Amino acid sequence: MTTTEMKQTTPAPASTRLNFAKAAPKAFRAVIGLDAAAREGLDPTLVELVQIRSSHLNHCAYCLHMHTSDARKAGESEERLHMVAVWKEAAHFFTEKEQAALALTDAVTLIADGGLPDDVYARASAHFDDKELAQLLALIFTINTWNRIALATAKTAGEDERVS
Numbered sequence: 001m002t003t004t005e006m007k008q009t010t011p012a013p014a015s016t017r018l019n020f021a022k023a024a025p026k027a028f029r030a031v032i033g034l035d036a037a038a039r040e041g042l043d044p045t046l047v048e049l050v051q052i053r054s055s056h057l058n059h060c061a062y063c064l065h066m067h068t069s070d071a072r073k074a075g076e077s078e079e080r081l082h083m084v085a086v087w088k089e090a091a092h093f094f095t096e097k098e099q100a101a102l103a104l105t106d107a108v109t110l111i112a113d114g115g116l117p118d119d120v121y122a123r124a125s126a127h128f129d130d131k132e133l134a135q136l137l138a139l140i141f142t143i144n145t146w147n148r149i150a151l152a153t154a155k156t157a158g159e160d161e162r163v164s
Contacts, residue, residue, distance in 0.1 A: 017154045031145055038138035041131065044074055049098055050105045050136070051143045052084045057109045060147040062155035097127040101136055108140045 021028040039047055048071035055064040068081055083090040087102045094102065104124040107116045125133055149155075 017152075020149050020153050031142065031149070034138065035142045035146070038135055038142045040135060042135050042139060045071070045076060046098060046101055046136075047139060048074065048076060049080075049084060049094075050101055050139055052081070053087070053102050053105045054109045054140060054143040055147055056085050057106065058144065058147040058151065060150050061157035062150040062159075063143065063147050065157040100124045100127040104136060105140050108137065109144055 048067050051067040052064060052071065054060075055067060071081060072078075080093050083093040084102070087094060087099065091099055100123045103120050104116075107114075107120045124136070128136055
């Protein structure tokens, strides 16, 4: 591929996309509120694993970078971070509860591909009480929303705007 051809197929820089937080501040604050509410009562390690997995499935480099960085800061091992993408094949790296949450994350994130199978729901409900399960579902809904915001507005991985 020539340089000219590469320029023609290269996506526009993120700066040409709108800043969602500035353009729709009320909606943005509502997602922040949902995110904060969803995390309540959930293990912070589990929260990061779910956010990382959903970001893998949605191909959201911005959120994947953010949540792997957050997980490292919280003490998560590199070994487990590398295994999230292949958690089914590397299940022994994760607790039964984490596996149930990751399975639920897969099903809800990819819900259009086959719904939420009863066995996945039953597995999750065996490890989480109703309140925790509702919180976990809200977390999955929220990270999917953040992934879509980041992808639609072409956020750049490594540019964590939370620090500003």
